[in-house]
Structure formats: C-alpha cells, structure tokens
Amino acid sequence: MDNKKIIKWLLWVIFLVLALGMISVVAFCTGAxxxxxxxxxxxxxKDGSPTSSTILLSxxxxxxxxxxxxxxxxxxxxxxxxxVFRNPLVEPYTLGISGGGCLGVCLGIVTSLGGKFxxxxxxxxxxxxxxxxxxxxxxxxxxKNVLRMKGVLLSGVMISYITSxxxxxxxxxxxxxxxxxxxxxxxxxxxxxxxxxxxxxxLISLAGLIISYFLALDLNGMSLGEEAAMHLGINVKxxxxxxxxxxxxxxxxxxxxxxxxxFVGLVVPHFMRIVVGRDHRILLISSYLGGAVFLVFCxxxxxxxxxxxxxxxxxxxxxxxxxxxxxxxxxxYKTL
Amino acid sequence: xSAISIKDLYCGYDTFxxxxxxxxxxxxxxxxxxxxxxxxxxxxxxxxxxxxxPRRGEILLDDNNLFSLSRRELARKIAxxxxxxxxxxxxxxxxxxxxxxxxxxxxxxxxxxxxxxIARQAMEQTKVSALKNHSILKISAxxxxxxxxxxxxxxxxxxxxxxEPTSHLDIAHQxxxxxxxxxxxxxxxxxxxxxxxxxxxxAQYCQRLVLLNQGKIVKIGTPSQVLxxxxxxxxxxxxxxxxxxxxxxxxxxxxxxKRFQKPRIS
Numbered sequence: 001m002d003n004k005k006i007i008k009w010l011l012w013v014i015f016l017v018l019a020l021g022m023i024s025v026v027a028f029c030t031g032a033x034x035x036x037x038x039x040x041x042x043x044x045x046k047d048g049s050p051t052s053s054t055i056l057l058s059x060x061x062x063x064x065x066x067x068x069x070x071x072x073x074x075x076x077x078x079x080x081x082x083x084v085f086r087n088p089l090v091e092p093y094t095l096g097i098s099g100g101g102c103l104g105v106c107l108g109i110v111t112s113l114g115g116k117f118x119x120x121x122x123x124x125x126x127x128x129x130x131x132x133x134x135x136x137x138x139x140x141x142x143x144k145n146v147l148r149m150k151g152v153l154l155s156g157v158m159i160s161y162i163t164s165x166x167x168x169x170x171x172x173x174x175x176x177x178x179x180x181x182x183x184x185x186x187x188x189x190x191x192x193x194x195x196x197x198x199x200x201x202x203l204i205s206l207a208g209l210i211i212s213y214f215l216a217l218d219l220n221g222m223s224l225g226e227e228a229a230m231h232l233g234i235n236v237k238x239x240x241x242x243x244x245x246x247x248x249x250x251x252x253x254x255x256x257x258x259x260x261x262x263f264v265g266l267v268v269p270h271f272m273r274i275v276v277g278r279d280h281r282i283l284l285i286s287s288y289l290g291g292a293v294f295l296v297f298c299x300x301x302x303x304x305x306x307x308x309x310x311x312x313x314x315x316x317x318x319x320x321x322x323x324x325x326x327x328x329x330x331x332x333y334k335t336l
Numbered sequence: 337x338s339a340i341s342i343k344d345l346y347c348g349y350d351t352f353x354x355x356x357x358x359x360x361x362x363x364x365x366x367x368x369x370x371x372x373x374x375x376x377x378x379x380x381x382x383x384x385x386x387x388x389x390p391r392r393g394e395i396l397l398d399d400n401n402l403f404s405l406s407r408r409e410l411a412r413k414i415a416x417x418x419x420x421x422x423x424x425x426x427x428x429x430x431x432x433x434x435x436x437x438x439x440x441x442x443x444x445x446x447x448x449x450x451x452x453x454i455a456r457q458a459m460e461q462t463k464v465s466a467l468k469n470h471s472i473l474k475i476s477a478x479x480x481x482x483x484x485x486x487x488x489x490x491x492x493x494x495x496x497x498x499x500e501p502t503s504h505l506d507i508a509h510q511x512x513x514x515x516x517x518x519x520x521x522x523x524x525x526x527x528x529x530x531x532x533x534x535x536x537x538x539a540q541y542c543q544r545l546v547l548l549n550q551g552k553i554v555k556i557g558t559p560s561q562v563l564x565x566x567x568x569x570x571x572x573x574x575x576x577x578x579x580x581x582x583x584x585x586x587x588x589x590x591x592x593x594k595r596f597q598k599p600r601i602s
Contacts, residue, residue, distance in 0.1 A: 086424060217440065223434075224423050225422045230385075231416040232411050233409075233412070233437065
C-alpha cells in the first residue's frame with residue numbers, strides 16, 4: 001500500500017524531470033538565430049563556430065537555467081501560500097507580493113538607493129518591497145490575534161492595484177533613461193545579464209524547495225483548518241511565520257532578477273493538484289518541476305512568436321494565467 | 337486518577353468569560369457538557385484543548401499542567417472532533433491518515449506500514465472503509481462524522497473531545513455515532529468529554545453531566561441528579577416534563593408545545 005503510493009510519486013517526478021529535460025533541449029535549439037542541430041552538437045563537444053557557441057552557452061543556456069529557477073520557485077511559492085491561506089487563488093502576483101517587490105526595485109532605479117550595494121541592491125530592494133506587502137497583509141488580516149484568511153485575497157488584489165499605481169506614478173516622473181529598466185521589470189523578462197546573480201537565484205530557488213519539504217506535513221495538516229491542525233500537534237503559528245518569510249524572500253529575489261511574472265504560482269499548482277493530488281509531499285516537488293517546464297515553455301514562446309523581436313514573458317504567463325483565474329473563480333473552487 | 341482536573345478556571349474572550357470552573361473528570365469516564373446556546377460549552381472544550389489560554393486557574397491533564405506540554409505531546413493525548421469543520425477536498429483515506437501526524441518520528445516523512453494498518457482498522461471500526469477513495473466533500477454528513485471519528489481514533493488518544501457529534505445527523509446516524517463512541521470507550525477505556533444538545537441522548541450515553549449556564553457550572557452529577565425539571569426549566573427557561581425510562585431508569589425529558597402547556601399559577 002505504502003509502496004504503491006511511493007512508486008506513483010516517483011513515476012511522476014521522473015516524468016516531470018524528463019519533460020523538463022525535453023523542453024529545455026527544445027528551448028536550447030530554438031531562437032531568433034537559426035542554429036542547426038549539427039552546429040549545436042559541434043559547438044558543445046568540439047570547437048564550433050564562436051558565434052553560435054556564444055549564443056548557445058552565454059545567452060540561451062543561462063536563460064533556461066533562470067527560467068527553471070524562477071518558474072519552479074514561483075510555483076513553489078504558490079503552493080505554499082495556497083496551503084496556508086487554504087485558497088487556490090492566492091499566489092505572489094494576486095496577493096501583490098510581486099507588485100511590492102517590483103515597486104521596491106523601481107524605487108531603487110529612480111533613486112540613488114539602486115547603486116548602494118552593488119549588484120545586490122536591486123534584489124535587496126525587491127525583497128524589502130515583498131516583505132512590506134506580506135507585513136501589510138498580515139496586519140490587515142489579523143483580528144484579535146486570529147489570522148482571518150477570508151478577506152486576504154481581496155486585500156491582496158487591492159494592494160497590487162496600489163503598487164501598480166505607484167509604479168505608474170514613478171514611471172510618469174522618471175527620467176527617460178530609467179524608463180526602459182522599469183518597463184522591463186513590470187512586464188517580466190528572463191534576460192538577465194549578470195551570471196553571478198543568476199547563480200544566486202538558482203541557489204535560492206533550490207534552497208526554497210528543500211526548506212519547503214520541512215513544512216510539507218504541516219501543510220497537509222493545515223488543509224483541515226488551523227484549529228484542527230493545532231489539534232494534530234502542528235505549531236501553526238511557527239509554520240505560518242516561516243512560510244510567509246520564505247514566500248516573500250523567494251518572490252522578492254525572483255522579481256529582482258526577472259520582474260513580475262504573474263500567475264505561474266496559480267496555473268501550475270492548479271494543474272498539479274488535479275494530476276498528483278493534494279498531498280504536499282508530492283505537490284511541492286511536482287509543482288516546482290511543473291513550474292520550471294511551464295516557464296521554459298512560455299519563455300521559448302516569447303522568444304519566437306514575433307521573432308526577431310521578443311515578447312515579455314510576463315505577457316504570455318499573464319494571458320494563460322488570467323484566463324485560468326476567471327475559470328477557477330467561476331467554479332466552486334473548494335472541490336478542485 | 338483524574339484524566340482532567342480543572343481548578344478555579346477563568347477563561348474566555350472580551351465578550352464572554354467562563355468563570356469559577358472546578359471540574360474533575362475521572363479517567364475512563366464519559367462526561368457530557370450540556371447547557372443553553374452561549375453558555376460556554378465550546379469555550380470549555382477549547383480551554384481543555386489548550387487553544388484558549390486561561391486568565392486564571394489551571395488545567396491538569398494526567399497531573400501535568402496543560403501548558404507544560406507541547407502541542408505535539410497534547411495531540412498524542414487528546415483527539416478533537418470539532419463541530420464545524422472546514423476541510424478541503426481530500427480522500428477519506430488521506431483524511432484519516434492525517435490523524436497519524438502526531439505519532440510520526442522525528443525524521444519520518446512517509447506513513448509506515450503501522451500507520452496504514454491503524455488507519456485501515458479505524459476505517460473498519462467506523463465502517464467507512466468502502467468510501468476510502470471518495471472525497472470527503474462528497475459524502476453525507478453522517479459519513480463525514482464517522483470519518484472524523486476514524487481520524488480521531490488514529491491519533492490513539494487517552495482523551496476524546498467531541499463538540500456536538502450528533503448535530504445535523506438523522507436519528508440513525510445520531511445513535512450510530514454515539515453507539516460507536518460507546519463501543520470504542522468500552523474497548524479502549526479512554527476518557528470522553530462531549531458537548532451535546534440533545535439532553536435525552538446525553539442522559540443515555542454519559543455517566544456524568546456538567547450543566548453550564550452563563551459561563552458558570554450550575555450542576556455536576558449523574559444524569560438523574562442533573563436532569564430534573566426544576567433545574568432544566570430554570571436554566572433553559574423552558575418548561576419540560578421529566579419521566580423515567582421504564583427499563584433503564586434514566587430520566588427522559590418531554591418538551592411541550594405552547595398549546596399543550598397547562599396554565600400555571602406562580
């Protein structure tokens with residue numbers, strides 16, 4: 001009985017890893033510059049032409065890695081927040097956590113704060129922006145020492161409106177030279193030129209996955225409601241604190257390198273719950289892998305749809321995710 | 337030995353306070369908490385589970401102060417079946433297995449064969465085995481109550497707390513649920529504390545009753561001591577007729593509609 005479940009879970013993980021491998025190879029081989037398979041193989045294993053090997057190894061490969069880190073991480077944050085709030089519609093974007101991070105980054109661009117701590121200043125500001133939103137959400141939903149989860153989605157949507165208005169205000173007053181950077185962050189793009197930052201995000205994202213596994217059983221218990229979870233011996237307050245911190249830290253880091261990429265945390269966990277079930281012990285890893293697959297796919301699409309120009313990847317995830325959001329809202333989401 | 341011993345307890349919220357609660361519950365007893373709506377029954381249960389911190393007084397669980405125990409230690413001793421649950425879509429089996437969480441080892445991540453065996457047995461006892469792959473949102477209220485019981489059994493507690501286990505159930509499920517609790521109590525000798533609204537069911541299934549009113553204990557005793565027409569009329573402000581069941585000698589209460597009430601001279 002036990003073994004059957006484990007084998008099923010392992011098969012899903014293997015399947016998703018294979019899918020991720022496949023989509024990554026496809027992403028590696030497609031792009032504005034046509035590079036034939038032979039050239040690709042020769043530039044990896046032998047000394048091929050320097051141009052194609054530069055395109056492949058310093059442009060396409062880092063981008064795929066970043067898509068995996070950000071896509072997986074955002075889906076993971078979605079699962080964590082949905083587990084705490086017991087609502088399948090919450091995710092960093094709908095709660096305004098991404099918006100807060102982006103506001104922090106934009107403030108950094110237009111003020112002198114952006115250069116204070118070298119390349120880490122924008123990620124740090126993104127992190128503080130996200131933390132600020134999580135804190136506001138926490139205060140808003142706290143009543144008499146009980147966290148009321150019901151109004152939190154509405155508060156989150158309102159916060160994301162406020163942050164996007166503030167970002168527009170900053171754009172209206174910004175210098176033309178800063179505008180490009182701001183637009184880049186508000187629309188979301190995986191074009192990150194700094195390899196150090198990219199490696200850091202990959203590490204943060206993987207660390208998030210590992211830490212989330214210490215919370216998997218607590219999240220399972222919380223699916224019965226907070227009081228019931230406490231009756232099962234779960235330290236709900238502590239777990240919730242860790243999850244809020246982790247979610248804002250991860251989201252802040254992702255926003256800082258790739259801007260707002262919305263709805264990944266909504267779409268992916270939603271489908272994963274349908275295929276692998278609600279048990280967080282499998283849902284966390286499969287959403288991570290699924291999020292990676294989804295974002296690599298969307299990014300490839302973004303690169304080729306109007307090639308040689310490029311769409312911001314946030315536009316594609318937003319289109320797919322927004323439609324799904326409406327669909328989920330129109331159904332009784334509890335039974336999903 | 338007392339399973340629960342409550343001394344001079346004051347506990348509650350800004351708007352409602354339980355006051356001056358003194359209660360000893362012997363180990364292996366079935367205790368019923370009765371009282372009108374808003375009399376503090378659920379608040380008392382929450383105090384016993386440690387969800388509400390007392391303002392004054394103390395609660396001893398097997399002679400240990402309740403708050404010296406961690407939530408995890410508490411969860412191995414106390415299982416709670418709450419009145420209104422708000423679950424997400426889980427299968428019956430997944431739901432029942434969650435009851436094993438307090439017993440997981442420090443680095444245990446998956447259910448052991450023992451956990452599965454205990455869950456299987458609990459589902460057989462509560463007769464929900466056939467539903468194990470159904471979603472708990474799609475089974476009937478009665479089946480859901482049985483599933484909650486199965487989850488509580490999995491916790492392997494020494495104290496069972498039930499908040500209105502028979503509400504929203506038809507008479508067959510009411511009796512079925514309480515019979516099951518009685519049978520389990522016979523087998524495992526755990527202590528049961530349950531909040532009941534139906535006084536006649538409380539009289540039948542509980543060895544002792546606590547009558548609460550406005551946050552205070554009015555009376556503690558056997559059903560025949562507590563369920564007297566004077567006391568019930570005073571507390572519930574509703575006239576009742578109490579007769580004894582001819583076979584069990586347990587008090588039975590009759591409610592009277594207005595048109596059957598005799599005019600009284602007071």
